[in-house]
Amino acid sequence: MTSPVDPVAHNRAAWDAQVEGGNEWTQPVGPGVIARAREGDWSVVLIGYQPVPRDWFPAELRGADVLALASGGGQQGPVLAAAGANVTVFDNSPRQLARDTEVAEREGLVLRTVLGDMRDLSAFADASFDLVFNPVSNLFCPELAPVWRECYRVLRPGGALLCGFMNPDLYIFDAEAMDARGELIVRHPLPYSDLEALGLEEVQRRWGPAAPVEYSHTLGEQIGGQLAAGFVITAFDETPHHSLEATAKYMPGYFATRAVKPA
């Protein structure tokens, strides 16, 4: 009998390997981006390549305490730090966090990195952040209710959680037919889990040994879950998936929410 897969341990090694493989979400920003951010000219993405509206952030970012959650890769964390925020980057992959440290050292930025699973933010005290910035990453996390509870706990009253996530509907399709021929064949019920629908061996046969395992979740877990944790959702955005072209004609691939912990 094969032993059960620990998805978070598997995805730690997988994301470390993604860094080796040059995945675009592991590529640190260059000096020009940091220089412009220091001058106040900055933008960051939560979903696809779409800049987050400036009014989703605190009016004064300088001095704000920001948790860049599951946001390693030397991208958003260093930009927000160069714009004046006190940034902590939290991620499950040591290699992804090393990207943030690399940019911070190169640019003389102060930035803290913490390794862990986004379901457990016990490294942080209650009410210790003004903003939690969580780009598309919860597809790699098996359950979301603890994530929302922890985000709510670590935010100060009036603080905001900015979160990007996949449109769960993308997971109903047969991924092989979609990747190979752009064909949309409905195959899977939701919620979808790579481990349950395919198993690790099949995931690795299709996408290689460094493939992380994914979960579709549902809009109930995403939006209903944030509301159940106590958040008030104040803004919403969507954009097509930049690499799943067959689906982009028909539906958004990503959603983003701005949720506030009431004051």
Ligand SMILES: C[S@@+](CC[C@H](N)C(=O)[O-])C[C@H]1O[C@@H](n2cnc3c(N)ncnc32)[C@H](O)[C@@H]1O
């Ligand atoms: C697509 S990358 C997102 C980071 C990137 N800077 C971006 O803009 O999309 C997904 C990140 O989520 C992290 N991650 C996956 N599962 C996690 C978990 N359970 N807890 C914390 N981080 C996790 C991965 O290590 C990876 O760095």
